[in-house]
Amino acid sequence: MTGMLRGFGVLWFGQTVSFVGSALTGFVLGVWVYQSTGSATQFAIISLAAVLPGIVVAPFAGVLADRRDRRRIMLVADAAAGLVTAGVAALLWADQLTVWHIYLATAATAVFNTAHITAFYAMMPLLVPREGLGRANGLMQMTQAGQIAAPLLAGVLVGTIGLRGVILIDLCTMAVGIVLLLTARLDPSATAAPAAGTRITLGEDLGYGWRLLRGKPGLFQLAVLFGGFNFLFATAGVLVQPLILSFGSAATLGVLMFAGGAGLFAGSLVMSAWGGPRRRIRGIIGFLAWGGVALFLHGMYPSAWLIAVVAPLFLFTLPILNGSVMTLIQTKVPTESLGRVIATTRMIGQAATPVAYLVAGPLADRVAEPALAPDGALAGSVGAVIGTGPGRGIAGLFWLIGAAMVLLAGVAAARPRLRRLETELPDAAGDDTAGLAVAATADGVETDQSEKGSPRNATQPA
Incomplete structure (x- = not known):
């Protein structure tokens, strides 16, 4: 049981570091869009792009979380989000970054984050004893608090290391999350697909x-x-x-x-x-x-x-x-x-x-x-x-x-x-x-x- 709790703690810490890094990038890219366009509407579209794709893909993320190895889902989602951020960095370095790139990157990241968080929440009862679930969910809320506080740090970082530096920090935090996810010692039964053996149609699953x-x-x-x-x-x-x-x-x-x-x-x-x-x-x-x-x-x-x-x-x-x-x-x-x-x-x-x-x-x-x-x-x-x-x-x-x-x-x-x-x-x-x-x-x-x-x-x- 102690090993399972330790495994949850490692995953939670890695997720928190990665999500705060992503929140830094999300904030500074929003500022970049507003400064580039002067349009509050285009700035608001980023908020919608961060929410709507997650709503649309949520049923698919739920099916994946029940029918595929949950650690593997989190790894693929984190790696894909890292590739999206790397793509934004490459476009920025080449001076080719445009507003529509930000919209696409935000929407794609929302999709991958939905898959990640759904798999993690579904795995938690197998990592934490029932009497500890409330405390574990409190830690998950602390991750959200860290994401909300990220703009305060982002404002300081933009003035010192610039947009490119913030994106590099995000990539490093993603790497930390992936490494911890790979190295965490988890019982295979905690990550395995629990409903993999059932046979129903995709429509019924959704x-x-x-x-x-x-x-x-x-x-x-x-x-x-x-x-x-x-x-x-x-x-x-x-x-x-x-x-x-x-x-x-x-x-x-x-x-x-x-x-x-x-x-x-x-x-x-x-x-x-x-x-x-x-x-x-x-x-x-x-x-x-x-x-x-x-x-x-x-x-x-x-x-x-x-x-x-x-x-x-x-x-x-x-x-x-x-x-x-x-x-x-x-x-x-x-x-x-x-x-x-x-x-x-x-x-x-x-x-x-x-x-x-x-x-x-x-x-x-x-x-x-x-x-x-x-x-x-x-x-x-x-x-x-x-x-x-x-x-x-x-x-x-x-x-x-x-x-x-x-x-x-x-x-x-x-x-x-x-x-x-x-x-x-x-x-x-x-x-x-x-x-x-x-x-x-x-x-x-x-x-x-x-x-x-x-x-x-x-x-x-x-």
Whole structure:
């Protein structure tokens, strides 16, 4: 067991180093596009290119994670992402780099990262004992915190070693990740394809995760809850910078973004040390409501000091929410199905992000800001509380987003199947699940036949 934990730690460290390096390159390439074109639209397209391909290929990544050796998938994905970055470097050195090259590179990297992360999440229950999954997922959230903090370092690096130097650092971090992935001592049973022996069509495989979730209402409702949270989070993420800039300078924005990142990092540390709430569904609902209140408070008053407090309070909840959702899925889904179910859950959650990107800007510019102008329709009501003028429409949207998140927590608490998910749905088998036979039920959902009567599948408190 100690060797398995060590193996997870090695993989996690290598992934973190590699992903932070990629985040550095992603940030500086975005800056390069904006400086080269002066177009906010072309800059925004990079964000869409980083999200949409991952959503599209998620079902395929899930099938691969269940039917191919998971370490090999991660190696191929990392190597392919490295080749893409090397191609960008070659074009830059030859002074041939154009904006469309950046779009293609961003989209390709998103595809390979989706394959990598799906395989890693699916392998985690075979590397970490069940009682340690919450802490392990906390470490995974720390990786995300590192990626968000990367732009702070990238800004310094661009001014000292330039774009070429940042890309070279990225290539070196990718090499570190690949070497650690190759040399990590892992039990072959932890990386082997657990569903390689089952025979179903590709179409059935691609829809498998959706069918399994639909056949387990509590898990499906959890996935939908995750998608709703991501939509609200992404909407707030698009609007928070314009909100701050409506009353503060660019320097103030940088300080407040750092403060928010500190909250995210603190939440990751807490999750990795604590492992999350014992009753995970109750914890998810509680932290969802906490986050909603923190978002609501963003709009109360145009104050940098206020944002410096409430932004970290909100982002503190993110690692605990994400880590708890992933731990529940890893606990309740058999390992031979885990890749496809994780991919489907991530697809449901991430699909909300581009919608938020497309909706947030027009809603703020064309509806909320005019309504809270000094002579706007809401100036005498909402405006009497939060003020009127530039940025106050966005502040009003934060009221709506925060209230919607609290309402989402209330709806989740009112759903009996979701509320009782941990007690009604038995835990999946642990590290002995590889190679178990699956069979189709009458409604087309595959179930693990060994679950029936298995003492290891007795319901356990999370």
